[in-house]
Amino acid sequence: MNLRQLRQRASALGPAVVVGASGFALWEGAVRAFGISEFLLPKPTSIGAELLAEWPVLRHAGWETGQIAVSGLLIGILAGVLLAMFTTRFRMLNEGLTPLAVAVNATPIVALAPIFNAWFGITGTLSNQAVVIAVVFFPVFINTAKGLTEVHPDEIELMRSYAAGEWTIMREVRVPNALPFFANALRVVAPLSVIAAIVAEYFGGPQDRIGNVITSSAGFARYDVAWAAIAVASAVGLALFAAALLVERVSMPWRLAVGGSDSNNNPGREK
Amino acid sequence: MSTGADTPAVQVDDVDMVFNEGSGGEVAALSGINLTIRAGEFVTLIGPSGCGKSTFLRLVADLLTPTAGSISVFGQSAHESRTGQDYGMVFQHAGLFDWRKVKANIELPLELRGWSKADRAARSAEMLDLVKLDEFGDLYPRQLSGGMQQRVSIARALSFEPRLLLMDEPFGALDEMTREHMQSELLRIWGETGTTVVFVTHSISEAAFLSNRVIVLSPRPGRVHSIIDVDLGERTPDTREDPDFFTAATTIREALRSVGGAV
Amino acid sequence: MSARSETATKALRSVVTAALAIILIVLVWEGYKWTGQQTGGTWPGTGIELPVSTDDIIMPHASDIAAELVSDIRDGRSTLPLSVFLLKKAWFTLQEAAIGFFLGSVIGIGLAVLMLRWRVAERGLLPWINVSQTVPLIALAPIIVTWGRNQGLPDIVSISLISTYLTFFPVAVSALRGLQSPDSAHVELMRSYAAPWRTTLFKLRLPAARPYLFPAFKIAATLSVVGAIVGEISIGTKTGLGRAILEFAQRYAVWPERLYASVVGAAVLGLFVFGMISLAERLVLRRTDEVVA
Numbered sequence: 001m002n003l004r005q006l007r008q009r010a011s012a013l014g015p016a017v018v019v020g021a022s023g024f025a026l027w028e029g030a031v032r033a034f035g036i037s038e039f040l041l042p043k044p045t046s047i048g049a050e051l052l053a054e055w056p057v058l059r060h061a062g063w064e065t066g067q068i069a070v071s072g073l074l075i076g077i078l079a080g081v082l083l084a085m086f087t088t089r090f091r092m093l094n095e096g097l098t099p100l101a102v103a104v105n106a107t108p109i110v111a112l113a114p115i116f117n118a119w120f121g122i123t124g125t126l127s128n129q130a131v132v133i134a135v136v137f138f139p140v141f142i143n144t145a146k147g148l149t150e151v152h153p154d155e156i157e158l159m160r161s162y163a164a165g166e167w168t169i170m171r172e173v174r175v176p177n178a179l180p181f182f183a184n185a186l187r188v189v190a191p192l193s194v195i196a197a198i199v200a201e202y203f204g205g206p207q208d209r210i211g212n213v214i215t216s217s218a219g220f221a222r223y224d225v226a227w228a229a230i231a232v233a234s235a236v237g238l239a240l241f242a243a244a245l246l247v248e249r250v251s252m253p254w255r256l257a258v259g260g261s262d263s264n265n266n267p268g269r270e271k
Numbered sequence: 272m273s274t275g276a277d278t279p280a281v282q283v284d285d286v287d288m289v290f291n292e293g294s295g296g297e298v299a300a301l302s303g304i305n306l307t308i309r310a311g312e313f314v315t316l317i318g319p320s321g322c323g324k325s326t327f328l329r330l331v332a333d334l335l336t337p338t339a340g341s342i343s344v345f346g347q348s349a350h351e352s353r354t355g356q357d358y359g360m361v362f363q364h365a366g367l368f369d370w371r372k373v374k375a376n377i378e379l380p381l382e383l384r385g386w387s388k389a390d391r392a393a394r395s396a397e398m399l400d401l402v403k404l405d406e407f408g409d410l411y412p413r414q415l416s417g418g419m420q421q422r423v424s425i426a427r428a429l430s431f432e433p434r435l436l437l438m439d440e441p442f443g444a445l446d447e448m449t450r451e452h453m454q455s456e457l458l459r460i461w462g463e464t465g466t467t468v469v470f471v472t473h474s475i476s477e478a479a480f481l482s483n484r485v486i487v488l489s490p491r492p493g494r495v496h497s498i499i500d501v502d503l504g505e506r507t508p509d510t511r512e513d514p515d516f517f518t519a520a521t522t523i524r525e526a527l528r529s530v531g532g533a534v
Numbered sequence: 535m536s537a538r539s540e541t542a543t544k545a546l547r548s549v550v551t552a553a554l555a556i557i558l559i560v561l562v563w564e565g566y567k568w569t570g571q572q573t574g575g576t577w578p579g580t581g582i583e584l585p586v587s588t589d590d591i592i593m594p595h596a597s598d599i600a601a602e603l604v605s606d607i608r609d610g611r612s613t614l615p616l617s618v619f620l621l622k623k624a625w626f627t628l629q630e631a632a633i634g635f636f637l638g639s640v641i642g643i644g645l646a647v648l649m650l651r652w653r654v655a656e657r658g659l660l661p662w663i664n665v666s667q668t669v670p671l672i673a674l675a676p677i678i679v680t681w682g683r684n685q686g687l688p689d690i691v692s693i694s695l696i697s698t699y700l701t702f703f704p705v706a707v708s709a710l711r712g713l714q715s716p717d718s719a720h721v722e723l724m725r726s727y728a729a730p731w732r733t734t735l736f737k738l739r740l741p742a743a744r745p746y747l748f749p750a751f752k753i754a755a756t757l758s759v760v761g762a763i764v765g766e767i768s769i770g771t772k773t774g775l776g777r778a779i780l781e782f783a784q785r786y787a788v789w790p791e792r793l794y795a796s797v798v799g800a801a802v803l804g805l806f807v808f809g810m811i812s813l814a815e816r817l818v819l820r821r822t823d824e825v826v827a
Contacts, residue, residue: 015658237668
């Protein structure tokens with residue numbers, strides 16, 4: 001990275017840094033100036049202090065919750081992509097399953113948590129993992145299936161003119177075409193997996209997780225600790241979101257080359 | 272397999288094409304088509320919208336199967352010719368894969384035929400030279416202009432040296448200046464490779480400038496209305512101002528008028 | 535006429551699809567249960583245990599769940615059928631969700647207009663709007679509600695706030711994309727009329743944003759229900775669908791059918807709001823899409 005690029009980077013990030021810093025300053029200042037009790041809204045500095053003081057507990061909780069989130073995320077992604085690829089091969093199946101998936105995705109899937117507890121046990125982590133998988137699966141499946149099927153007809157005809165088989169068309173056309181759609185789903189489900197894991201923890205599972213730390217701290221009016229736990233969860237979510245963006249960049253170098261890789265671009269191509 | 276000089280590049284006998292057959296919403300796209308295209312010829316199909324020009328091209332390409340009649344390409348069935356990859360195809364939209372660099376796009380058909388990496392690289396370099404895009408091999412398609420993309424598309428279609436090139440309004444989306452330039456380029460490439468070209472267009476001047484023969488189709492259902500021979504000798508930029516060129520264009524225009532319908 | 539019959543066919547098709555989907559789910563459910571009971575809880579022909587036990591507590595018959603919907607349940611001093619009971623709870627949850635959805639949409643569109651007006655606002659805010667989604671505010675539910683109660687606010691306010699937080703994000707991002715969607719020719723046309731920024735916003739950008747907004751509204755509506763239900767669950771409100779789910783989850787061993795019925799109720803509520811937005815989308819966008827022949 002040369003100096004010019006570095007300067008561009010800085011000017012692109014500058015406003016965000018300013019907004020972030022002034023946001024925290026405003027928060028801190030407001031709590032101090034208006035004498036808002038820590039009971040209502042702890043200062044960022046108090047949250048930071050608790051983050052250090054309770055670090056062993058929070059680190060353990062974050063690690064355990066993070067594991068559930070990440071493993072559920074990976075399994076959900078794998079299942080969603082594989083099923084999408086499978087259904088793409090059978091048009092009828094795809095046309096039948098996609099509206100069903102859209103419908104299920106419109107329901108509050110986290111409400112399944114108590115049922116999963118009944119199925120997989122309330123003390124283990126399996127039911128929490130199942131909630132994460134279910135929450136991740138549907139957006140990934142819907143988006144990937146869309147990307148695999150919404151291919152320009154010329155591209156399919158071209159491949160057929162080369163006498164290419166279905167598998168070759170899948171590899172050379174459908175999968176690359178689906179990548180932007182998949183990437184969009186990934187941005188959504190990466191942070192969602194952490195949230196789903198925490199909500200699942202409200203219903204059951206081991207008692208040393210982020211969700212439990214939040215509920216029990218709130219119960220004892222230790223709001224600064226609860227906020228610190230949320231900060232840990234945010235860090236995990238942010239890391240996963242950053243990983244999703246990284247996957248997006250690495251897997252689609254052609255988008256970066258044409259300068260189309262803005263942080264909120266449309267899936268697909270503007271042909 | 273006989274591939275002597277007298278074997279026609281494309282032989283079409285009594286071909287009918289009906290879409291949605293037996294479903295109520297039947298559409299007769301082509302009816303009673305008989306046509307012989309000689310090896311090395313440059314043939315243009317022209318006609319009003321709905322005359323089945325593109326359908327005809329897709330039948331030759333075996334992307335559609337005729338309802339009746341037979342089509343052979345260099346003495347083989349259209350299907351054998353597709354599985355044997357005897358032809359290259361160019362669409363109106365360049366249809367390049369965004370995710371492949373220009374080079375890799377040209378090499379795609381070679382990859383599918385199992386060429387070695389070194390052979391592919393050598394051929395794509397050759398092809399880039401042919402379409403005069405030597406410096407652009409490592410860019411992505413979206414970084415090129417429309418005319419350049421279409422040149423890559425032609426390079427891709429020619430990369431495996433097909434004996435037949437099928438082109439479906441390839442310059443339709445280009446501006447007039449680029450279009451004329453591309454036409455000259457195409458004729459140069461045709462002269463260098465000796466490929467047979469079947470070219471679909473709705474531009475009268477394009478048909479007159481490019482072809483040895485112009486086939487005028489009439490619409491609904493598509494039939495061969497007339498076949499016009501064009502002999503303008505060696506094409507140069509001056510050909511466009513040649514009286515013979517205007518005569519050919521006028522003949523085509525009159526044929527299209529008698530066919531009726533908007534081109 | 536043909537357009538109308540086409541919509542009718544489409545509607546019929548979605549009804550048939552939905553019916554088939556329900557039948558399919560019931561068949562898979564009952565098929566799995568039947569298989570498990572034939573083999574004594576293992577995969578057919580093997581000794582490997584099935585992942586979910588098939589007894590009547592873990593997996594009640596679909597017919598039993600349906601029957602439970604019409605059987606009576608005590609609600610305070612009165613008794614009423616479970617379906618009516620769930621409907622009453624759902625109505626409460628729907629109100630929370632609706633407030634959240636409305637506030638979230640207003641905030642989302644407001645942020646989008648702000649970011650549209652000042653490029654520096656976009657650069658400053660958009661990264662934080664993205665980051666906001668990694669903050670599990672839903673996890674803050676217990677705090678927000680205790681906070682609300684200390685302020686003497688009814689729970690519905692706190693829960694609606696949680697819904698709002700979940701809702702604003704998809705609206706803000708899609709609205710910005712939609713407002714930026716008109717191509718430069720249209721923007722230049724407006725400029726040639728010497729139209730002020732506000733006029734361009736209302737006459738060009740907002741109408742152009744509609745196709746982007748509705749998909750976002752659908753996501754937001756679903757999320758507003760999720761927010762309301764999770765909010766209810768995590769704070770122990772006195773009413774609402776989330777409360778019902780929590781209560782029935784605790785008495786699962788006695789009445790498993792009730793838990794399933796309440797979860798089905800939550801799914802129906804989610805589908806209902808999704809359907810309402812889809813309907814609104816059709817009514818609003820039809821005029822622009824329909825070709826007057």
